Amino acid sequence: MRCRVPILLCALLLASAPVLGAVPVAGQPQADGTHFEAQLQADGDAAWNVTLSVPIGTDSDRDAFEAFADRFEAGEADLELGVDAFERAAGEASAASGREMSITSVSRHSEVVTDPDSGETYGVLRVSFTWESFARIDDEDTLYVDDAFNTTDGTWLPGLGSDQSLTILAPPGYGGPTTSPIGADGGDLRWEGPTTFEPGYFDIVYHPSGAGPATNGISSPLVAGALLLSGAALLVGLYLLFGRQRGDETREPPEAGDADSDGGTAGEPTDAAAESATPEKDGANADPDTGADEPNPELLSDEERVEYLLERNGGRMKQATIVKETGWSNAKVSQLLSSMDDEDRVDKLRIGRENLISLPGEGVGELGEEP
Template sequence: MRIKPRSDGDARWNVSMQFALTDENETAAFERMGEDFENGNLNSGSVSLSAKTFRAIARQEQAATGRQMQIRNPQRNYFVSNDTGTLSLTFIWTNFTRVNGDRLYLHDVFLYNDGESTWLRSLSEKQTLVIEDPDGYRILDSNIGHNNGTISVSGSSESARPLPELLDVTYTEKDTSGPTENSFPYEYAAGFLALVGLTGAGVYAFLQRDDDDDELVVDSDPVDGQPVPPEPDPDDDPEPDLDLLSDEERVEHLLKQNGGRMKQATIVKETNWSNAKVSQLLSAMNESGRVDKLRIGRENLITLPGEDITDFDTDE
């Protein structure tokens, strides 16, 4: 389960189940099940992944917390990656956290009316709960560890006790005020070091230059009184000449321009190549590890290696 709270108290949920696929028969059977799942025709007894379950919980939590709650925009998807099939259910749970001024409180939504019992008692060995921090917020107080604002709890001896005893998190808005006039902006140090790494010898030479401005020679009389145009920045990344790129490089360039993922049909349209050529090229790139090729419903999704597709929308 992956939860991302929002500033208005709502939260985006992504609940997924994975299945090991050992041969073509199991893959074909999973794809049939995935199509039934997407169409809402899967027998509820086959897979315990249903928006109805969370609607029932939301009604109970509405009574317990006094906040109006709904499960909105449920979407069901499935995809196959290598030897793993995944069913994914995403939805918005309204008023999931309690909002008070610039703070969000995550705790009471896991508890029933008595304030002690819970609907999320524990995680099994193969289950994981991930809670991301809301955009524009940071963790102010938490009784469980986190990594850069992301809480991750896996089924283990620690999570065998009821989860709400572990989950009590307060978020506050990030401080967006700038540095004072005489203070050094230390928060920008990492970006500055990255800039040094990118610009290499050019920046190094600039930093090593004597501060004496007398050593700089400037022509104060531009030709015909026109200002001297600035020299191009050597660090600018010009648009590559597509004619000079290999087919593989062109696909990678397209993926980078589109957030790291594209549908195969969109690549065909953008490149004006044939379906057969694109299919063969992408299969070869998948084999060499240059892209990942996933089957989502009736679509092929192509991503750069390591790209997160858990929030993929089939309509995008």
């Protein structure tokens, strides 16, 4: 690899050599951790987030961070691993693959937050953008992640530093990767530094959920058989239903005044029957603390369950706590929260190696102890 490759991206270090080096940016605070996240889309685009956490220990640290953050949000200053670096990477990948790629929909965000566990204060810098045509798609909607990491000299991502990580999230409507260099967790792939990547390392393939080479619509014998069984089950169900209705119609109704076995009058519910017939709110139980009806989690969507948990916990929680409360996998919760963040249903903020989640307008930057 010739010397121009190390200036393609950010100053990520392995040992003493830059693996994705970039020209240093004057005034940028020293990052304590960097996380790259690529949310793949069904059309081949990828929504990228690059998040830096900067420790703030003194008032002068905070002043320096806020001064740079103002310039950063105004677009007057970029990061070493910012938009300019990724635009160069996309240009190199376009030249190597023969596919036109570009960086669009750029946004920048900064915030000062306090870790609720350690009490340490961090400045957070995040740049978000869309890498168009990041993945290849064939006629069967199979999605390939490979040549977007290539250049004519190798790869623009030779590795990650010890304080950096990379996550590639599965596209909506797709299962886990059928081909990948590492095992997937809930369809998602995650790397923690330090690590190195050889050219051609990112050979990742996704198929649409439920799709496969042996399934071709109703022409498939398996699908046709399933349709026949479903039709037969429907006919049996209709037969039993109408048969029961005919039986009810021919049964003579009890005469008024006849007593039932419990001493009650026919047609009038006994005390026990009346008690059992008392209507309750479907799917709700009384909260022992507030007396309010608590929804049945089984009747809520995943997104509604997360929102309910946040409301019960003062509007903000750590991602790890959501994983514990729901019993879901880390990957499922991470993908779900990223999707809700994109839809502005929650705010997702990374601090060091942990994500803080809040309902919109709850003010993540004012976090104290988690409720």
